[in-house]
Each structure stands twice: as C-alpha cells, then as structure tokens.
Amino acid sequence: MIDVDIRGRVGRFDLAARFEGHGVTALFGQSGAGKSTLTNMIAGLVTPSSGRISVDGTILFDADKGIDLPVQARRIGHVFQDARLFPHLSVRANLTYARWAGRRSGTRDFGEVVDLLGLTALLSRKPETLSGGERQRVAIGRALLSGPRLLIMDEPLANLDHARRNDILPYLDRLCVEAAIPILYVSHSIEEVTRLSNTLVLLSQGKTLAFGTVADMLAREDLVRVTGRREASALVSGTVTRIDSDWDLTHVDIGGAVLQIPGMAAEPGAPVRLRILARDVALATVPPQGLSIRNALAATIESIAGETGPYAEILCNLGGQRIRARVTRASVSDLGLQPGRSVTALIKSVAIDRGQDTPAPPV
Amino acid sequence: MDFFHLQPAEWQALLLTLKVAAAALLVALPLAVLVAYLLARYRFPGHGIVNALVHMPLVLPPVVTGYLLLLAFGRKGPAGAFLFDTFGISFAFNWAGAALAAGVMAFPLMVRPIRISFEAVDPKLEAAARSLGAHRMVAFLTVTLPLAVPGILGGAILGFAKAMGEFGATITFVSNIPGETRTLALALYTATQTPSGDLAAFRLTLIAAAVAFVALIASEIFARRLRGRLGGGHD
Numbered sequence: 001m002i003d004v005d006i007r008g009r010v011g012r013f014d015l016a017a018r019f020e021g022h023g024v025t026a027l028f029g030q031s032g033a034g035k036s037t038l039t040n041m042i043a044g045l046v047t048p049s050s051g052r053i054s055v056d057g058t059i060l061f062d063a064d065k066g067i068d069l070p071v072q073a074r075r076i077g078h079v080f081q082d083a084r085l086f087p088h089l090s091v092r093a094n095l096t097y098a099r100w101a102g103r104r105s106g107t108r109d110f111g112e113v114v115d116l117l118g119l120t121a122l123l124s125r126k127p128e129t130l131s132g133g134e135r136q137r138v139a140i141g142r143a144l145l146s147g148p149r150l151l152i153m154d155e156p157l158a159n160l161d162h163a164r165r166n167d168i169l170p171y172l173d174r175l176c177v178e179a180a181i182p183i184l185y186v187s188h189s190i191e192e193v194t195r196l197s198n199t200l201v202l203l204s205q206g207k208t209l210a211f212g213t214v215a216d217m218l219a220r221e222d223l224v225r226v227t228g229r230r231e232a233s234a235l236v237s238g239t240v241t242r243i244d245s246d247w248d249l250t251h252v253d254i255g256g257a258v259l260q261i262p263g264m265a266a267e268p269g270a271p272v273r274l275r276i277l278a279r280d281v282a283l284a285t286v287p288p289q290g291l292s293i294r295n296a297l298a299a300t301i302e303s304i305a306g307e308t309g310p311y312a313e314i315l316c317n318l319g320g321q322r323i324r325a326r327v328t329r330a331s332v333s334d335l336g337l338q339p340g341r342s343v344t345a346l347i348k349s350v351a352i353d354r355g356q357d358t359p360a361p362p363v
Numbered sequence: 364m365d366f367f368h369l370q371p372a373e374w375q376a377l378l379l380t381l382k383v384a385a386a387a388l389l390v391a392l393p394l395a396v397l398v399a400y401l402l403a404r405y406r407f408p409g410h411g412i413v414n415a416l417v418h419m420p421l422v423l424p425p426v427v428t429g430y431l432l433l434l435a436f437g438r439k440g441p442a443g444a445f446l447f448d449t450f451g452i453s454f455a456f457n458w459a460g461a462a463l464a465a466g467v468m469a470f471p472l473m474v475r476p477i478r479i480s481f482e483a484v485d486p487k488l489e490a491a492a493r494s495l496g497a498h499r500m501v502a503f504l505t506v507t508l509p510l511a512v513p514g515i516l517g518g519a520i521l522g523f524a525k526a527m528g529e530f531g532a533t534i535t536f537v538s539n540i541p542g543e544t545r546t547l548a549l550a551l552y553t554a555t556q557t558p559s560g561d562l563a564a565f566r567l568t569l570i571a572a573a574v575a576f577v578a579l580i581a582s583e584i585f586a587r588r589l590r591g592r593l594g595g596g597h598d
Contacts, residue, residue: 045490071493084491102496111580146495246557 002042002150002182006051006061008039015048016042017209021199022093022178026214027186028193028223029203038203040154042184043078046073055150055182072102077143079153083135085127091138092123098146108144111342116169116178119282124246132158133164135169149185150185172196190231194218194275219315219322221305231335232278234323249294256319257297275351278313278324282346285335295347299323301339304332316345323347373421375542376550377570383546384526387466392519394576399518400503402474420532421471429535432464436536442570454501460537461544465526470523479505480514498538512589520582524575547571 002025003017014033019025029035040046042053042058047068050288053061055076058067085094095114098104114120117137127135134157143151156172157165169192176196187193193200193214200217202209209222215235217223239255243266250264253271259274266272290294299316306312312332314325323345327337337343369377401407402414420428436443436454446452454460484507492502508515530548537544539553551567554560 042588043494044516050534071490072496072498074494075496079489080493082487084485086486086492087490087504088506097492097497097505098495104496142495226503318408 001056002149002184003052004038004042006038006041006048006053008037008046008048008050009118009224010046010301013037013206015206017040017203017208018319019199019201019208019306021182021184021201021211021296024183024196025199025201026193026283027184027201027203027212028188030188033188033203034206035188035203036154037079039154039184042150043076043152044074044218045067045245053086058149065107071232073149077146077148078150079136079139079143079151079156079258081155081158083127083132083139083141085135087132088357090123091119091125091127094127094138095123095142095145095331096235097142101297102146102206104147108147110145112140113144116144116174119277131164132160136137136160136168140171140175144175147320149181151181152186154186156300157187157189157190187298188232191275192234194233197271198279215227215296215322219324224294232326234278234321236274236276236321236323238272238274240264240270241271242268250316254319259297259347259350260294276323276347277349277351278326278351280326280348281316281323283314283316283325283331283335283337283350284344284346285337287344288346293346293348295350297345297347301337301341301343303339304337312342315342318345367568372541372550373566373570376545376547376567377574379458379461379542379544380527380546380548380574383465384488384523385457386462387469387526388519388523390462391466391470391473391522392515395470395477395518395522396508396515399474399477400481400507403478404486404532411580417474418471420468425468425529425531426535428467429464431458432532432536433465436460436463454537456540457536460527461525461533461546463537464532465529468529473522476514476517476521476544477511480511480517482511483514488571496592497509513586516582516586516589520578523578527574546572555576 001020001022003020005218006190007016012048013034015039017038037046041048041175046321048061048063050063051061052059052063053213059067060074061067061199080187086097089097089356096110117140119137119141122130122134122138127138130138137149140153140156157168160168173196185193185197197214199211201211202217203221210217210220215237223279236254238252238259240250241253241258242251244251248263252259252261254274261274292305297318299318302317302322304312304314306329310328311326312329314327314332314337316323316325325345331337374537385456391563397416398413402410425547428526434440438447438455441581443454446454454463468556469480489502490505492506493499497505528548530552532542533546539545539549545553547567547570550569554567556562
C-alpha cells in the first residue's frame with residue numbers, strides 16, 4: 001500500500017497531494033497537472049517541503065521526523081516515459097544494472113521477468129536497435145529486477161503509437177495482475193487507467209481532487225470535467241455465464257441483469273470488467289419494442305448533472321452497479337427524467353476492459 | 364653517419380618529449396575530466412571565473428603563462444617554496460617543470476571537448492541509474508563516464524599533441540637544458556639558432572612529424588574500436 005500526504009513547490013508550481021492506494025494505483029490528470037512532479041517527489045528526485053510518504057509501512061519521507069531517504073535507498077522501480085535505457089550497455093546489462101551497479105539482490109528471478117515481458121530474443125541487442133515498445137518492456141524489466149518495493153510507471157505508453165501500445169498492453173495486464181508490489185501508474189489516458197488499475201487518484205492543477213476505486217471515481221462528476229465529456233464512462237464488473245456460439249455472443253451477469261457481448265474470448269465463470277461509455281447509453285421510460293439493441297436493462301436514475309450545454313449526464317443504478325448515460329437536456333425535460341425514476345437503459349456497445357479482474361481491495 | 368640512425372642527443376630529446384607529454388597527460392587528464400564535469404553539470408558561484416581561469420592559457424601569450432609559472436613555482440615563488448619545503452618537490456629547471464608547463468598549456472584543450480561530451484549525456488540517465496540503487500559516484504562511473512569516452516579520448520589526443528609541441532611556456536619557465544628540459548621543440552629551436560644546424564633541424568622535424576603521424580594513426584584505430592564497442596551511436 002502506498003500512502004502519500006505531501007506539499008511542495010518546484011519553481012512556481014505548487015503541489016499538494018494526499019492519497020492512499022492498494023494494488024495498482026492510477027495517477028490520472030491532464031498534462032501539466034503535476035503528475036511528474038508528484039512522482040519525482042515520491043521517487044526522491046525532488047524534495048517536498050512538508051508531509052510524509054510511506055510504502056507498505058516503510059517511511060521514505062517524513063518532514064516532521066527529518067526522514068528523507070536518498071533516491072538509491074528508496075527501492076522504487078521507476079519506469080520513465082522515455083525509457084532511459086543506458087545506450088552503451090546491452091539489453092542484458094541494462095536489465096542486470098541494479099545487481100552489478102546498485103548492489104541490489106532482487107527478489108525476482110531474472111528468467112521469470114524475461115519471460116513475463118518477452119525479452120528473451122532481445123538480450124544481446126543494444127537499446128538503439130529496439131523499437132519504442134521493446135524499449136519500454138526492457139525499462140519495465142530493469143525496474144522490476146531492482147527488487148523494488150514500489151513500481152512507478154510514468155506514462156510508459158505516451159511516446160508510443162497506437163499499434164505499439166496495443167503490443168505492450170497485454171504485458172502490462174499480466175504485470176499488474178502478477179506483480180506482488182504496489183504499482184503507481186501515471187497516465188492521462190482514461191482508457192489505460194480503467195483497464196489497469198484498482199485505485200484512481202485524480203490530480204488537477206497540482207492538487208489531488210479525490211481518490212477511490214476506479215468504479216467509484218468514474219461515477220464522479222469532477223472526473224468527467226477532467227477527462228472531457230466524450231470519455232465519460234462507467235465500469236461494471238460481472239461474471240461470464242454462457243458462451244452463445246450460435247450467435248457468437250458472450251453472456252455476462254452483472255448482478256441480476258445479463259449483458260450480451262459480441263465475440264469475447266472468455267471462459268464461463270471468468271470474472272470480467274467492462275467499460276461502458278456514457279455516449280453509448282440511451283434511456284427509455286417504457287421498455288421499447290422492435291429494437292436492434294440487445295442490451296436493454298431496467299435501471300433507476302440516481303442523479304442528473306449538467307445544467308448548461310446541450311447534454312446532461314445521468315447516473316443510473318443497475319442492480320447495485322452504476323452506469324452513465326449521456327442524453328440531451330431537452331430529452332431529460334421531455335421525458336420527465338428525475339432521480340428515483342425507473343427507466344430502461346439501452347446499451348449500444350460495451351468495451352471489455354480486462355479479462356481477469358483482480359479482487360478490488362477495500363479503499 | 365647513417366641518416367636513419369638517431370644520434371644520442373636526438374634520442375634524448377625524443378624520449379624526454381614523450382616522458383614530459385605522458386606525465387602532463389597523466390596528471391592533467393583526470394583533473395580535466397573533473398573540471399569538465401563540474402562545469403557541465405553544476406551552476407555554482409564562481410562558475411564563470413573557473414571557466415575563464417581554465418581557458419586563460421589558451422588566450423595568454425605562452426611566454427606570459429611561462430613567466431607566471433616561474434613566479435609561482437620557481438624556488439622563490441610561493442607555491443614552489445611551499446612544495447619544496449613540505450614535500451621536497453621542485454619544478455625549477457627540471458623535466459617535472461616542463462611537464463607542468465605542458466600540462467597547464469594543454470589543460471583548456473582537454474577540458475573543452477570533454478565538457479561538450481558530458482553535456483551531451485542526458486542527466487536523466489544518472490537519475491535512472493540512481494533509481495536502480497547506484498550511488499552518485501557509481502552512476503557517474505558506469506553511465507556518464509563511459510558515454511563521454513569519445514570526448515575524453517579527443518581531449519586526451521589534443522592535450523598530448525599540445526604537450527608534445529609546447530614551446531613558449533616551457534622555455535620561459537624551465538629554460539632549455541639538454542637532457543632535462545630540452546624537448547624536441549626546444550632542440551629544434553636550438554638547431555635553428557646554431558650556424559650550419561640546418562641538417563639537424565631537418566632531422567628533428569622528420570622525427571616530430573613521424574611521432575605525430577604514428578600517434579594520429581594509433582588514436583584513429585583506438586577510436587574506431589571504441590565506437591564499435593559503444594554501439595556506433597556516438598560520433
């Protein structure tokens with residue numbers, strides 16, 4: 001578990017951060033929100049002016065007690081946006097750098113990490129001959145092999161094109177599930193964040209606005225303000241109940257209601273996490289008939305937000321889970337939508353967020 | 364007299380030149396690396412003054428530098444007297460003085476390329492090394508220094524060449540004593556000042572040219588091997 005409560009200043013930029021996270025914690029915010037400043041403070045590259053930082057009970061920084069561990073003593077594996085591989089060393093020497101230069105005896109087995117990240121064929125190559133995605137995989141492996149107590153990943157996919165990103169995401173999925181240490185995942189992509197993390201910390205203009213489970217945070221109005229309306233979404237977790245091979249549909253039970261999802265690779269009984277964009281959800285006051293949309297589920301309106309502009313954000317409760325719908329304010333008025341009203345949620349499409357869900361720890 | 368057979372005086376001047384240049388390089392190079400690193404990585408009070416002092420010998424007339432050395436490191440100079448009384452070290456009119464003069468004159472020529480190559484190494488790599496457990500010094504030795512080797516090599520070659528050919532500061536500081544401070548350049552000067560010394564001067568010129576040629580070829584081979592080992596990305 002990572003516990004941060006710090007204040008500091010770099011140049012004219014003020015930072016005030018307070019959050020705690022379990023498992024994979026996503027640090028989410030737009031460019032210039034202070035994400036890198038915050039990670040640099042946690043890593044020990046920048047000193048906060050007050051507060052404390054601890055990881056799994058070990059204090060890394062405490063201004064009151066005068067504790068400030070130097071970078072090399074913090075045991076934080078830092079995966080930088082620009083990989084920062086040592087250009088004069090082979091991939092193998094980069095991976096083992098922490099052992100021969102940092103005197104770290106990692107708890108992780110070299111072969112195991114190499115397998116996890118698919119690095120076997122790259123070992124004798126020089127960093128300059130690697131693709132961007134390969135570089136990031138080596139950087140992640142190098143950080144893991146330093147025996148860290150916390151892994152910081154600072155926008156590891158930001159410099160990669162879409163195809164490379166998709167190459168590396170499955171490795172990150174595995175890493176986030178298998179890593180036995182807390183991970184701080186920094187990103188300005190809500191898609192990566194919801195896919196990989198358990199806890200989400202929202203950072204804006206140098207301040208942490210809120211933190212909580214990803215599902216809870218996605219339901220918040222202030223996150224929408226940061227991500228922009230187009231990305232407004234909700235996370236729903238469920239269990240695969242049936243594979244309908246006749247129509248190539250997967251049935252997912254989300255607590256009473258069943259969603260039918262086209263062509264998804266999963267076994268019955270497997271837990272899944274689904275991301276539903278607000279713009280893919282429409283609402284009806286009476287169960288519609290003769291409709292091509294297969295997922296029409298009974299729901300109750302919890303709240304309606306958005307007093308200005310053409311659209312309103314409607315938060316619906318669907319058997320204990322929340323989804324968002326984005327409809328015009330005109331429709332809200334015409335249909336008489338209000339909190340407490342029963343509606344039918346029409347879900348046009350569902351994105352599979354990740355195959356295996358790690359049990360969400362309490363926050 | 365066999366034309367291709369070196370005379371004792373020529374041997375003496377050649378060996379002395381190599382000894383003086385090697386000693387100058389050996390002492391000045393580590394210092395140049397340190398100063399270049401400090402100038403490249405840190406902004407400290409007096410940064411500009413240190414930088415100016417380092418480059419002084421480059422812009423001063425060599426005779427002035429030699430005279431200043433004589434004032435400071437001569438037997439009666441403050442530094443010279445202190446070193447002699449404390450450690451028994453003397454730079455007055457001996458080969459060590461010649462090496463000191465050569466080292467001082469070569470210093471700015473070494474610092475410049477080394478500093479430029481340090482500046483080209485991304486300091487973020489050192490931060491990465493430290494996040495992997497390496498102390499500052501280890502990070503410097505394993506990451507920054509190897510990446511700056513091409514520049515250090517360039518500085519060393521330039522410095523060695525300057526030390527081999529140093530004339531003005533040497534003759535002012537430690538005079539022109541055969542076997543002690545008479546390097547190839549000084550021997551050549553002596554020959555040109557001697558009536559009927561043309562042949563001797565010509566022979567010394569050939570020797571100096573041959574040494575310079577061999578040194579250039581050797582450094583080129585060395586640099587090529589090094590580039591191969593570093594991965595070719597550091598021209």
